[in-house]
Amino acid sequence: MTGAQARAAWLAWLAAERRASPNTVEAYGADAAEFLGFLTRHLGQEPDLGALGAMVPADLRAFLADRAAAGDSPATRARRLAALRGFLRYLTRHHGMAALPLGALRGPRPKPPIPRALTAADARRVATEAGDVHALGRREKPALQAAREVALFSLLYGAGLRIAEALALDLADAPLPGGTAALRVRGKGGKERLVPVLPAVRDAVAAYLTQRGPGSPAEPLFLGARGGRLDAAVAQRSLREFRRLAGLPEHATPHALRHSFATHLLGGGADLRAIQELLGHASLSTTQRYTAVDAAGLLATWRRAHPRARE
CATH class of the missing domain: 1.10.443.10 (Intergrase catalytic core)
Incomplete structure (x- = not known):
C-alpha cells in the first residue's frame, strides 16, 4: 500500500465510520498530503506502508520544523501533528503497520490569544x-x-x-x-x-x-x-x-x-x-x-x- 492509498483509505474511514465533517476530512487530508510530500522529498521516493512504519519521532519533528520554516503558526503545527497521530494510529489498527513510539513526542504549544477588552x-x-x-x-x-x-x-x-x-x-x-x-x-x-x-x-x-x-x-x-x-x-x-x-x-x-x-x-x-x-x-x-x-x-x-x- 502506497502512502497515497493509505491516505485515501484513512479519509474514507473518517467520513464513513467516524462521520467526520467534510471540513475536517478536507483539513486532515491536506495535513496528510503535506506530510507525505515531505517524506517523499526526505526519503527520495514515495513512502509505502513499510516506510511509514519505520519512521522515528525525529521524522515528525523534521516535518514540523519544515512547516515552521514555511510559516505555519504553532496552532497550525499542533493541528497537523494531531491529524498525523490519527493517521498513523489508523494504519496501525487497520492495516497492520508497526506501532510507532510517538508517546513522548510533544507538539508546539500554541499561545492562548490575548483577551480583547473594550475601552x-x-x-x-x-x-x-x-x-x-x-x-x-x-x-x-x-x-x-x-x-x-x-x-x-x-x-x-x-x-x-x-x-x-x-x-x-x-x-x-x-x-x-x-x-x-x-x-x-x-x-x-x-x-x-x-x-x-x-x-x-x-x-x-x-x-x-x-x-x-x-x-x-x-x-x-x-x-x-x-x-x-x-x-x-x-x-x-x-x-x-x-x-x-x-x-x-x-x-x-x-x-x-x-x-x-x-x-x-x-x-x-x-x-x-x-x-x-x-x-x-x-x-x-x-x-x-x-x-x-x-x-x-x-x-x-x-x-x-x-x-x-x-x-
Missing part, C-alpha cells in the same frame, strides 16, 4: 445603551426586550459573568437593591463562586423585572420570546446589531464584556488573585493573560501621549 467608555455604552433604540435611530424595541438587554449586559460587565452563567440564573438568584451583598454563580465544572454586584447592576435588573412581571423562583431570570430561557445566540445577535449601529469595534461581544471587567479591574489596581476568584478561573495562569492586555494598553497610551514616541 471603559465602550463597555459602559453597551451596558447602559444596548436597549436605547431612540439614540441610534432604530425601530423601537418592546420595553421588555430593551430592559432585558440592559440588565443582561450590565451583569456581564459589572460582575464579569460568562453569558452562559448569566442565562442560567433563575428568578430566585436575581440581584436586587437591598438584597444580599453577593451573587452566587455556578461556573464551569459546577464550581460555585460569590460575585459582588454593583448598585447600578441591581437597579438594571430591578427595572427589567418590572417589565418581566412576577414568576416562581425556579423560572429563568432572562426570558426568551417564547417564555423559555433566553438563548445565548439571541443575546449575541442583539449585541452584534447594537455594535454596528453604535460604531463599536467588531470584538464587542458578550464575552468581551467579561474580558473588560477583568482588564478594567486590573488597570484600577485590583489584586490578580482577587480577579481570579471573581472570574472563577481554576488556574492563576489563565487570569494572568489580562496583565498582557493591561501592559498593551499602557504602551498604547504612551505612544499616543509621549512627545518622543513617534521619533
